[in-house]
Amino acid sequence: MKKTVKDIDVSGKRVIVRCDFNVPLKDGVIADDIRISSAMPTIKYLIENGAKVILMSHLGRPDGKADMKYSLKPVADRISEILCKEIIFVSVPEVVNEEVKKRAEGLKSGEVMLLENVRFRKEETKNDAEFSRELAGLADIFVNDAFGTAHRAHASTAGIADYLPAVSGFLIEKEVEFLGNAVENPERPFVAIMGGAKVGDKISVIENLLKKVDTLIIGGGMAYTFFKAQGYEIGTSILDADHVGLAAELLKKAEAAGVKLMLPVDVKVAKEFKNDSIAAYCDLDKIPAEMMGLDIGPKTQSLFVEAVKEAKTVVWNGPVGVFEMPNFAEGTIAVAKALAENTGITVIGGGDSAAAVEQFGLADKMTHISTGGGASLEFLEGKVLPGIACLQDK
């Protein structure tokens, strides 16, 4: 377990917090501020406990240059609005300069300051020691609460921890507790559901989960590469041709590990990749040559739902069909409902799966929906995340 802000004394200390304020901007206006509001529990805790708060984040990809299109100014304004108080924002291309240092030194307990986009400096993504030291020089304590970038070793996510005591904020604490624990220390039976478009994207996740789960359910586009490996005709379904051999190997590995691997037994096929395409249900061994599988069929839905019912821990990564098209969303809806009804631990670890669950109005029925796309995947792959590894252990 990693120390959190609650495990240290922050009163009167300057605390620099790496947040994920990488919000979508439309014509300079924040289109969705969920990332800002999600950061508030940690920020408010620090304010209430008398810390002098310095916030930092990246926004977009300014490529190491001070491109004002990616200024954090709109974020500063929104934070002021949410907190109902003025926060200090010094927008300088070098992120840290003499004025920034002076303002940081002059902070009073409970005051909040935001630095300019850390990716204005090319040293940020290089995890440069000098830039890490500049950031560390502003504060007494480092808090990482940006899960979405925790898989990156950058100056503001990991390098800075070489120079300051480092702990996690509440967002990272929650990710470690639910996503980390679900995989490393699951209540059994542990069922993982993998879907999405391509096997290639998720090989390492499948390999890691095979070592941990009791049952591995595979749906979505990636299933067709497994069907191909088993010798079935898959028509015009999405195929990851480079990974057919690997799919065959994974099938063998599952058997050797005693993991129950479940693939669809029937599918919903369509002529074209379109919602209103001619469509039909068919058993797996009867996919017509000119059609593509875009969802799981009703028999498969029942099998998957049954498997989820018995689970005490469920991790779901990747929709089991093209849920963006209503005519091919049934399978993903059935899986989402099964998770919603499960009284054990249910964790969603994938951008599109999370979007699906939100879209179906079932988000609040899940134990945890992970917020970091790439970071969640690396967690599921069993990798060490540099932005978490650098934090102090309890």
Ligand code: ADP
């Ligand atoms: P996540 O973001 O949850 O990790 P992915 O990004 O791996 O999920 O995959 C999501 C995409 O997979 C969705 O856009 C969905 O339409 C697509 N998909 C699911 N099933 C199929 C299928 N049978 N054929 C083609 N694409 C599919």
Ligand code: MG
């Ligand atoms: Mg995705």
